[in-house]
Amino acid sequence: MDPRLKVILYGNPDEELSLLMRLEKEKEYPDHCKIVSEFGNIVSIRTRRRFLCSIYNSKKVKSLKAPTVIPANDGIELNSETQILDKKNEVLSDTVSKAVFGIIDFGFDFTHPDFINNGKTRFEKIWVQSGRYDGNEFGYGRIINQAQINEALADEFPFKKLGYHPGKSDLFGNGTHGTHVLGIACGNGAVAPKSFAPNASIIAVDMGTNYVNGSNLSLGDSVKGCDGLYFIVKEAIERPLVINMSLGGHGDAHMGVTLFEQVIDYILTTRKGTAIVQSTGNYHQANAHTYGDIKQNQKIKIPWMFKKHDRTPNEMEIWYHGDDVLSVNIYDDDQKVLLSSTPFKDELIIKGGEEVGICLHRCKEPNTGKNQINILINGKLNSKFWTIELVGKSVKNGRYHCYIERDDGGQSIFLPAIANKTHTTNSICNSKYSIVVGAYNQTDSDKAILSFSSSGPTADGRMKPELVAPGFKIKSSCSSSSRENRASNKLTSKSGSSMAAPYVASLVMKILEKEPDLDIISIRKKLFKACDTASFKENNLEIFRAGHGYVNPDKLV
Structure with missing residues (x-):
């Protein structure tokens, strides 16, 4: 039995548990399961604790897993700086991208000018998974729609009006992870530098926040992550779709076969015009x-x-x-x-x-x-x-x-003397078809890979990350702090692979806007062909952090 499953085995027999399950055969379920999200033979379920052992022992079940925590790959603070512009740039556009941008993260400031065009929000929906339950099909959280957001934007106190404050745990005004990442991926240029996807509609999943030791940390888990992917894919309908996930911890087998990673590969191999971009992690020097x-x-x-x-x-x-x-x-x-x-x-x-x-x-x-x-x-x-x-x-x-x-x-x-820096990619980015991004210092003439950017290969010998992108003191949208009622024209800088991934996701949006029916193999080929090769004479191990090399937007756009 899965170790984490053993930990939750005992307790109130009527407590509802959220689990991930891999079936022996698709559509053949054990008894006492409520199916919530489904990806071929992998499903997220709800069940009572009293049925846990019978489900685990069912011949219809290949693998049963308890939720694993998925923290955000938080930006590395390198003298973080915030800046408020005197005025925002005017952004007037009636054009809407053919491709939709999905993001799983936390803290999305819908009042920030970078996500508003002609006074209207670019968010189609935000699923606040930690919010008060509103009766949605997933059984938890609250799904906010575009009309509700636009109504809130017209109010003097938009966060109070909507009942959602993205920066509720940001006591120091450094900005939330999700808003900063989103600005890099599809900011419209009103405040932050214009992205490659300034007209994209946005579908967001806020996994929840917690204030711990001065940092904003996502407290989502693998079950909620799978539900989030299901939600985004469903809402995108048949449109081309790019999803960014700058998330992940240290653990698991690093072979790309966790149930969460199998879900990623299922989506990418069964849906054309779809890419999932992930950060490699900031764990190269973590001694973990x-x-x-x-x-x-x-x-x-x-x-x-x-x-x-x-x-x-x-x-x-x-x-x-x-x-x-x-x-x-x-x-x-x-x-x-x-x-x-x-x-x-x-x-x-x-x-x-x-x-x-x-x-x-x-x-x-x-x-x-x-x-x-x-x-x-x-x-x-x-x-x-x-x-x-x-x-x-x-x-x-x-x-x-x-x-x-x-x-x-x-x-x-x-002990640092026995710690290894290879095989340090994050826990959920090792699947076969996701696009995984490391970070380099774009201000350095040598384009040095940032010291913390995680290293591959995977434990079964595959290349991850597959490319690197700018990740040093990236200026992007800064969300409202917990004391503010609306976003100002504010920027903040953060460093990390979390900042490199959305840069690549923005480029993938450009690919799919031109060729919306590409499959994931073709998307990957186009992207990797647009990389400038990396060579490291002094340290050959660096190639495990660079993959195909430095992404070059001039070769794509």
């Missing part, structure tokens, strides 16, 4: 990944370091070949044994007579065929570091990958 090869009876020690006074949960995932058998020993900072595990047995981690975590061990996860160990630590850690010792009980292959999940409230790391 290590890998290696273990031999029969060998013991490999992996130091796991924690922040001082960390009270947040921590998680490590270990993925290794399905033909191998490993066990785990865990030692605290005094080298006392906290756990000496038995392969494929779930066991509590005890320190000082108190339960501080759990080690979950799964044989042959159905989507990857790999064995999976999850070490989950609660907030009662009180340690500087642990040592995770892998023991090769039965080894035929030997390769293993370890990932520490993202934790913005208290990120733990591997």
Whole structure:
């Protein structure tokens, strides 16, 4: 059973759970499931906790997964600057793009001039997933339509009128992630630099926000993400569509076969004129990944370091070949044994007579065929570091990958001496057909790839990211802060692969405006052909962060 599924196994039997499910055969469902979103043989469902085990054990089910958190790939703050223009540029256009732009993120300022043409909103709909339920088909959140937004724009207090403030958690006026990303992708030039898709209609999914340690973080999850994709595709009807997702964490197998990633590939291979663009992540220097090869009876020690006074949960995932058998020993900072595990047995981690975590061990996860160990630590850690010792009980292959999940409230790391910078793409960007973008410094004559921009390849050896785009101190639309009633002519600068992805998404919009029936393979070929090749004489590993090279809009537009 999926480790996260085990965590939610016990509780109120009548509580409704949201899950992702992969069916053995399309349209053949187990009992006690409400189907919400459907992508071939992968569906998002709602069910009562009392039915969880019977659904999991059903012969109709190939894989059942609990929701996994999908944070935003937040911009890296490099002396972030905000700027208010004296006046906005006049944008008067009756032209509407043939292609529609979809975005899954958080914090969309519909009052910002960059998303208003002739006094009317360019948003067709905004699904606020964390909003009060309005009776929609998904069972949660609130879907706001174009007429409601236009009515709010005419009001003195538009956020209050609509009941949606995109910057409610932005206490410092740095601007929300979603508004900044959206301005890069399809800003009309009123305030931010004009994008390549200034006339595109927008369908947005706001996954929700939370104020944590001075940062705005998306608290959406894989189920809500799939529902969001379903919503955007449905609302786009038959129009050409580009979706941007600057989202993702550290974990999972990095093989492109999570159910979320399989949904991405299903959409892209069954719908013409469609592209999904994703950021590669900002995790190249995160010290959150290590890998290696273990031999029969060998013991490999992996130091796991924690922040001082960390009270947040921590998680490590270990993925290794399905033909191998490993066990785990865990030692605290005094080298006392906290756990000496038995392969494929779930066991509590005890320190000082108190339960501080759990080690979950799964044989042959159905989507990857790999064995999976999850070490989950609660907030009662009180340690500087642990040592995770892998023991090769039965080894035929030997390769293993370890990932520490993202934790913005208290990120733990591997000892830097053993951390690896390759295979650090984010957790949901490794599918076969999505377009994944890294970031470079466009102000540097050498076009240096930014130090934090994540590196491929995927764990199964494929190229990700596939290209790089500008990502250094990108000026774009700045949303209203929590204290403001309407957006001003405000810009903010952010850096990261989150800023590079929408630049590429904007270019893909140009491709589909001219050739709306292209399939994803043709879209990718056109885009990659328009890249300037990258070469790195001093560090050959950089090619794993550059892919086909630097996107060149002059070769496309």
